[in-house]
Amino acid sequence: MTRYLLLLGFISAGLLSTGCARKTLSEPAPKAGAYGSALVESSGGKQVAAVGTILPQPVVVQVNDQQGNAVPGAPVAFSGPAGVTLDPVSGVTDSSGQFATNVSLGEMAGRYQITAKTVNKAQKRVELKLEEIALGYQQVLGWQLNDQYCDRCHNSESTPERVSNYDNLEVKPHPFGEGGTLNKMGDSELTAIINHGGPALNKSPLMPPYGYTLSKTEIQALISYIRAISDPPYKTPGLVYAKN
Amino acid sequence: MGLTSKFVSFWQQLFGDSVRAFGTVSLVLLISLAIAPAKNHFSEWRHYQKQYLKMIRGRGEAVTLQRHFQGDIQQVWLPELGVVDRCTTCHVGLKEASLVDVSTQPFRKHPVIPHSLDQFGCVMCHRGQGPATTVQEAHRSTLAWEQPVLPAKYIESSCGQCHRWELTGTPTLNEGRHLLTANGCVHCHTVKLPDGTTMKATDDPPSLSHIADKTSREWIFAWLKDPKAYAATATMPNFKFNDDEARDISAFLIANSTPVTGDTVGLNAKAAPDPSAGASLYGESFCASCHAVQNTAGNLVGGNVGPELTRVGSKVKPTWLQAWLRNPDTYDPETAMPHYRFNDQQVVTLAGFLQAKSDSDLLANVHLDPSTPEQIAHGKHLVTDYGCASCHEISGIKKPENFAPDLSRIGSKAVNQLIFSQGMPHTLPDYIAGKIRDPRASSPGLKMPQYTFSPAQIDSLTTALLSLNERSHSLPPALTVAGTPDSNYQPAGKAGKLMRDLACFSCHRINGHGGDMAPDLSWEGSSVQRQWLIDFLKNPNTLRPALIRRMPRFNLTDAEINELTDYIMTVYQSPAVDRDSMPLTGFSPTQVEQGRQLFYSKYACQSCHIVDPKNDKGYIGPTLTQVGSRLSSAWVYHWMKNPQALRPGTTDPNRNMSDDDARALTAFLMNQKGSAEAKKK
Numbered sequence: 032m033t034r035y036l037l038l039l040g041f042i043s044a045g046l047l048s049t050g051c052a053r054k055t056l057s058e059p060a061p062k063a064g065a066y067g068s069a070l071v072e073s074s075g076g077k078q079v080a081a082v083g084t085i086l087p088q089p090v091v092v093q094v095n096d097q098q099g100n101a102v103p104g105a106p107v108a109f110s111g112p113a114g115v116t117l118d119p120v121s122g123v124t125d126s127s128g129q130f131a132t133n134v135s136l137g138e139m140a141g142r143y144q145i146t147a148k149t150v151n152k153a154q155k156r157v158e159l160k161l162e163e164i165a166l167g168y169q170q171v172l173g174w175q176l177n178d179q180y181c182d183r184c185h186n187s188e189s190t191p192e193r194v195s196n197y198d199n200l201e202v203k204p205h206p207f208g209e210g211g212t213l214n215k216m217g218d219s220e221l222t223a224i225i226n227h228g229g230p231a232l233n234k235s236p237l238m239p240p241y242g243y244t245l246s247k248t249e250i251q252a253l254i255s256y257i258r259a260i261s262d263p264p265y266k267t268p269g270l271v272y273a274k275n
Numbered sequence: 276m277g278l279t280s281k282f283v284s285f286w287q288q289l290f291g292d293s294v295r296a297f298g299t300v301s302l303v304l305l306i307s308l309a310i311a312p313a314k315n316h317f318s319e320w321r322h323y324q325k326q327y328l329k330m331i332r333g334r335g336e337a338v339t340l341q342r343h344f345q346g347d348i349q350q351v352w353l354p355e356l357g358v359v360d361r362c363t364t365c366h367v368g369l370k371e372a373s374l375v376d377v378s379t380q381p382f383r384k385h386p387v388i389p390h391s392l393d394q395f396g397c398v399m400c401h402r403g404q405g406p407a408t409t410v411q412e413a414h415r416s417t418l419a420w421e422q423p424v425l426p427a428k429y430i431e432s433s434c435g436q437c438h439r440w441e442l443t444g445t446p447t448l449n450e451g452r453h454l455l456t457a458n459g460c461v462h463c464h465t466v467k468l469p470d471g472t473t474m475k476a477t478d479d480p481p482s483l484s485h486i487a488d489k490t491s492r493e494w495i496f497a498w499l500k501d502p503k504a505y506a507a508t509a510t511m512p513n514f515k516f517n518d519d520e521a522r523d524i525s526a527f528l529i530a531n532s533t534p535v536t537g538d539t540v541g542l543n544a545k546a547a548p549d550p551s552a553g554a555s556l557y558g559e560s561f562c563a564s565c566h567a568v569q570n571t572a573g574n575l576v577g578g579n580v581g582p583e584l585t586r587v588g589s590k591v592k593p594t595w596l597q598a599w600l601r602n603p604d605t606y607d608p609e610t611a612m613p614h615y616r617f618n619d620q621q622v623v624t625l626a627g628f629l630q631a632k633s634d635s636d637l638l639a640n641v642h643l644d645p646s647t648p649e650q651i652a653h654g655k656h657l658v659t660d661y662g663c664a665s666c667h668e669i670s671g672i673k674k675p676e677n678f679a680p681d682l683s684r685i686g687s688k689a690v691n692q693l694i695f696s697q698g699m700p701h702t703l704p705d706y707i708a709g710k711i712r713d714p715r716a717s718s719p720g721l722k723m724p725q726y727t728f729s730p731a732q733i734d735s736l737t738t739a740l741l742s743l744n745e746r747s748h749s750l751p752p753a754l755t756v757a758g759t760p761d762s763n764y765q766p767a768g769k770a771g772k773l774m775r776d777l778a779c780f781s782c783h784r785i786n787g788h789g790g791d792m793a794p795d796l797s798w799e800g801s802s803v804q805r806q807w808l809i810d811f812l813k814n815p816n817t818l819r820p821a822l823i824r825r826m827p828r829f830n831l832t833d834a835e836i837n838e839l840t841d842y843i844m845t846v847y848q849s850p851a852v853d854r855d856s857m858p859l860t861g862f863s864p865t866q867v868e869q870g871r872q873l874f875y876s877k878y879a880c881q882s883c884h885i886v887d888p889k890n891d892k893g894y895i896g897p898t899l900t901q902v903g904s905r906l907s908s909a910w911v912y913h914w915m916k917n918p919q920a921l922r923p924g925t926t927d928p929n930r931n932m933s934d935d936d937a938r939a940l941t942a943f944l945m946n947q948k949g950s951a952e953a954k955k956k
Contacts, residue, residue, distance in 0.1 A: 083428030084447060085731045118730075133730060138427035139378060140386060167386035172444035180926055183895050184882070199892035200882055230877075237882040243929035244919060248389065252444075255387070267375060 065124075066152045067094035067102035070159040073129055079174070079260055082165045083114075083138050089131040092147045092159055094124050101128025111145045114138050140167030142264060166259055173256025176249055177207065180241065202235035210261035221254050319409050320348065323365040327382055336373050343371065348408060351396040355751055358396035360405035362413065366397075389444075399746070400433035401425055416702070421690060425741070428734050429704050432686065435742025437750060439470060440758020451739025454732060458510055462666040463679035469748045470757060478510055482607065482668035487532035488539050489595045489606070493641040495525040503727060505590065505637060506583040508567060508575065512724035515715075520657055526646030527654025531671060538606040539594040544619035546627045553628025556621060561827040564792070565611075565781070568632070580611055580781055580792065588633030596626045604776065613778040616830035661722055679723070686744030694718075708737045762787035770842030777829055785847065793826065798849035798921065802910045804859070805844055812836045851920065857908040862942035870943025873936055883927070886947055895926060901949030912941045 075090030094105040107130040108121035114137020124130045136143050147159045166174060177185075185204045187197035197203065205212055213221070224232055228240030245253070258265040290296040315321075324346060331340040349363040365381045368374040369392060374384040385392060398405040403424035407413040416423040425433065431448040441449045455461055456477040466474035486495070494505075499521040502509035516524065546553070557563075562584075567577035569585040577583075591599075598605060600622045603612040617625065646654075655672075662678040663669060685707065693706045696716040709716065711733050714723035728736065764786040766774050774780070780789035783796045799808075813836060815826040831839070848854070874880045883893040888900060902911070910921070915937035918927040932940075 081428075081447065083426060083430070084734060085428075087731070135428065139383070141378075168444060169387040171446065175443050175446065179924065180928075183926065194894070196883065196893055196895045199894065236876065236879040239879070239882075239928045240930060241928045243917075243931045251387075 065102050065104040067105045067124075067128070067149060068097045068151045068157065069095045069099075070107070070147055070149050070157050071095060072159060072161060075131075075134075076161040077163070077262070079164045079166060080136055081171045082136060082140055082167055085133055085135045086163060089133050090145060090147075090161060090163075091129050091131040092161075093127075093129045094149050095128065103128050105149055108148045109134075109145060110148070112137065112143055115143055115145065117145075134163060136163055136165035140165050140170060140259065164260055166256065169252045170256045170259045172249070173252035173254070173259075176245065176253050177256055180245070181207070181253070184237075200237050202237055204235075204238065207257045208260050208262045210263045210265060213257060214261055214263070214265045218254055221257065222250055225250050225253065320364045323381055324367060327367045330377075330382060334373075340368075340371060340373070351393060351405075353394075353396055356396065356399060356754075357746075357749075358399060358405060360396040360398055361408055362397040362403075362405065363392075364408060365410070398422075399436070400430060402433075416690060423702055426704060429738045429741050432738045432741035435739065436744065436747040437754050438756045439468065440756070447735050447738050448742060450732070451735035451737070454728070454736050455739055458512075458726065459666050460682075460736075463662055464682045465677060466743060467681070467683040468743075469750070469755065472760070476666075479609070479611065480511070480666040483528055483532070483663075484668055484670040485532055485535045485538070485606065487529045488534055489592060490590050491592070491638075492525045492529045492643055492646075493638045494590050495528055496521045496641050496643060497637055499524055505586055507569065507585075508579065508583040512726045514661060514722075514724040516657075522643060522646075523650045523654035524657050524663075525643070525654070526650045527652075527658060528669075530646065530651045531655070531669065533670060535606055538598045539592065540598050540601075541594040542597050542601075542619045542623055544623045546623045547620065553624050553631075556625050557628055559828070560615060560625070561825045564825060564827065578792070580790070584629060584632055586632060586634040586637060588630040589635075589637045591630075593626065593630055596629060597622050600625055611778055611781040613781070613827070613829060614776045615827070616832075618830075682740060683743055684745055684748065686741040687746070704737055704741060707740050708733050711736055759787060764788035766842065766846070768842070770838050773835060773838060774842075782826075795922070796843070796847055798847055798852070800844045800847040801849040801852040801854050802907065802921075803905060804907060805840060807905045808840050808843060809836055812839060849921070852907075852909050852913045854907045854909055857912060857941070859903075859908055859945060862945060866939050866942040867946045868943075870939040870941070870946075873940050874943055877936075878930060878932075878940070886944075899944060899947055901947060903945040903948040906944075908941050908945045911944050912937055915940050 071093050073091040073093045075086065075088050078086045078088060078090075080086045090109070092107060094102045094107065096102050101124075103124050103126045105124045105128070106121070107124060109117045109132050110120075111117060111134070116135045118133045118135075120132070122130055130147075134145060141164075143163045143165060145161045145163060147161065149157050151157055183193065184196045184200060185207055187195055187206065189195040207213065220232075224234065224238065225245070226240060226242035229235040229238035231240070241250070288295070289299045324344075328341075328344065331337050331344075334340065344367060347364075348361055351358060351360040351363065363369060366383075368377065368382045369385040371384055374382065377383055396405065397403070401424050402422050404413050404420045404422060407420065411417065412420060414424045428447075431445040434442060434445045435448045435452075438445070441452075455466070456474060459476050459478045459480065461474045461476050462480075468474060498505055498511075499514070499516050500518075501513055502511040503513070563577035565578045565580035567575040567579060567583045567585075569583070570576050575583070587596075595606070599612075600615070600617060601619075602614050603610045604614055658664070658669065659672060659675075662675050664672040664674050665678045668674075686703075688703060690701060690703060690706075693703070694717050695701055695706060696709065696713075699705055699709050710723075711726065711728060714725060715721045765771060765788075766785070779785075779796075782790045782793040784791060785796045787797075803811075812829075812831060815828055874886065880886075881891040881893055883895040885891040885893060885898045886900060886902075888898075914921055914927075915930070915932050916934075917929050918925050919929050
């Protein structure tokens with residue numbers, strides 16, 4: 032009996048405490064004076080960061096009305112899976128109809144879905160889902176190697192500090208996000224291309240071999256990074272069992 | 276009355292006679308004996324182990340997982356590291372590669388890391404209480420235990436316990452360590468590293484002993500009030516001085532300043548009549564390699580070696596600027612700024628251009644009455660009180676020792692020794708991050724100034740500080756991975772003096788000393804041909820057209836160029852490459868042709884290099900149209916054999932080339948002498 036009482040006590044205490052915690056965590060959205068009918072992404076989706084760290088850019092969404100014009104003063108609230116922190120969690124859109132939040136991803140490597148919400152005039156919920164990618168240690172290592180050795184050719188985007196070589200190449204390299212192609216290639220195939228270069232596998236000679244430059248661990252790290260940022264996401268093949 | 280009689284009868288029922296008493300006592304004994312096993316049976320970890328077994332039952336590889344599973348309490352015991360970790364009791368699947376899809380804790384597979392869990396245990400990296408066997412005690416700090424589990428965003432701090440140097444794969448830690456030294460944190464805070472050395476600041480705050488030559492009291496006042504208002508890139512933090520304090524400090528600094536002979540000499544020369552001449556001289560001299568200027572869109576364009584120049588005209592005195600451009604060493608012999616050999620007209624033109632970069636709003640509201648002796652005395656008091664001399668040289672004021680708390684072991688500071696401000700979670704990482712974010716939050720009387728770090732930078736700094744802990748000091752020396760600290764290399768003789776005058780080391784690294792903006796020159800003498808070096812120093816044209824930051828022209832005299840060239844060609848030799856072991860010319864046409872084919876087909880070098888400007892497009896690597904006049908053939912040959920050996924980290928991969936291929940490619944490349952017209956240019 033006492034056991035049950037104790038249990039009951041614990042459960043109610045637990046409920047109480049979580050209830051309290053909830054209250055402090057999600058502040059009620061500030062009162063809004065305007066309503067939109069659509070929520071669109073301005074910037075900040077599909078970013079990559081190490082687990083637990085803040086995404087390099089804030090996530091910015093915009094509330095639009097039916098004509099597609101920005102709506103200032105509309106309420107926006109963000110939410111994400113466990114481990115994600117959002118700063119601020121909610122608020123109202125600024126004069127250009129936008130609302131920004133800084134996002135830190137959780138402790139597990141993988142994809143995180145961030146949901147932005149607003150309400151329309153009919154008090155119906157309008158949602159927008161964004162995806163962000165968290166990298167574990169191995170993938171961070173791969174990310175760094177990518178920056179040093181691969182990015183100049185495999186990324187078509189140029190920055191003032193780093194001009195891309197993509198456009199200069201007759202046979203275009205696959206950007207690493209290109210899951211449609213790269214997901215079909217197994218880890219051993221990717222390893223072979225990085226190790227021996229294009230020609231050894233009857234592919235473009237513009238891809239040089241890196242097997243004498245990068246270690247086995249580094250190549251594994253690079254592949255884990257390529258898999259992590261792949262779009263559509265890469266699914267690990269299940270275990271293969273020998274059959275009689 | 277009734278109660279007493281009830282109790283008496285109850286007592287009689289239990290202990291009425293010896294048999295009853297014996298029976299009752301035995302029962303009580305039995306029950307009490309069962310308490311311990313029952314506690315064990317219902318323990319948290321058994322519950323998790325049962326859950327795990329239930330989970331794996333449905334999986335394809337259940338048999339393997341079942342075989343790996345060992346019940347009971349598991350323990351990693353590493354006496355030399357002080358590790359007793361029972362985490363694997365509940366975290367059963369840490370080493371099971373096939374559990375990669377499992378996301379529920381505590382059964383997740385450990386992500387791939389370079390270390391073995393058996394060799395290092397868990398708390399070395401994650402902190403927490405290794406010997407504990409309940410979730411609460413292992414992960415959180417309780418009354419009995421003080422070490423909560425480290426949040427993932429700070430996890431790289433644990434790498435820093437052993438890895439004392441920059442490490443690929445720990446960008447946050449690297450950034451944090453860089454910020455600690457580059458923002459001058461270690462000017463005030465002593466950080467003794469476990470290897471016995473002291474962390475040194477890499478920023479170079481200017482001396483204030485002669486500041487009256489350089490700028491006005493009004494500017495000092497505005498700067499003290501808010502350094503960011505003058506330059507967005509200012510590294511000096513905001514001390515939140517009020518108007519009176521800023522007035523008195525500026526009064527003291529001006530009164531305390533002594534003149535330097537020759538640093539404020541105005542020139543008689545006239546600026547070039549063309550108003551755009553200053554801008555082109557600024558561009559031609561590649562000032563932007565080191566200095567940034569905010570463009571109209573609000574973006575900073577340029578490097579960060581020197582100060583931002585967006586509003587420099589509101590700061591410096593015209594005569595000082597002219598003298599500085601003529602020879603910066605007069606004012607500051609230690610400056611990172613090279614001594615350009617500008618003629619007087621160039622100096623006046625460039626100075627005029629820079630002076631025009633001003634912001635009338637900056638000093639518009641600053642009106643200071645002449646200072647009084649009381650104000651000066653109070654200013655001196657404030658300068659001492661706020662430890663200005665920790666960073667700046669100020670004549671008459673000694674650099675204070677241990678001005679701020681020592682941070683050598685901040686990463687294991689006990690939570691009960693910290694003063695938390697309101698609303699702050701009571702953990703060490705939260706304290707450190709909060710302190711950096713708002714240094715004076717816990718008490719308004721504190722002196723630590725306000726920095727403007729981004730949230731990501733605060734996390735990096737916290738990571739670096741958490742790595743400075745007791746464990747890092749007590750690790751077995753065999754485990755620590757030391758780095759190579761910057762050497763104090765200084766070139767000798769007349770050439771050495773010239774190199775310091777030109778501030779070569781601000782950008783180039785030689786024998787482990789210097790910057791990283793430009794190529795390492797330690798083996799330059801083995802690499803290049805003498806005549807090319809002479810021509811390059813006369814007129815440095817870039818090898819990499821895609822780069823913004825470039826080598827400026829210093830307007831050197833022929834004698835200076837010869838001095839430098841002789842020194843570089845003789846002293847900066849690689850032990851592996853003998854420049855004279857291969858001829859520069861005389862390769863057979865067959866060999867050259869063979870090299871051409873290798874270049875374009877087998878090795879596809881054109882993807883990154885240009886030999887034929889009409890057809891080749893690659894520009895990651897240097898342009899090779901004149902490589903035969905630039906590099907020594909021995910260097911080219913050795914580069915073909917293993918580029919990483921000559922320049923570690925270069926993008927150019929090692930092809931494991933045969934000697935014949937390397938020789939043929941060398942022949943082809945050495946044949947690229949550039950067209951006659953190109954040479955004339």
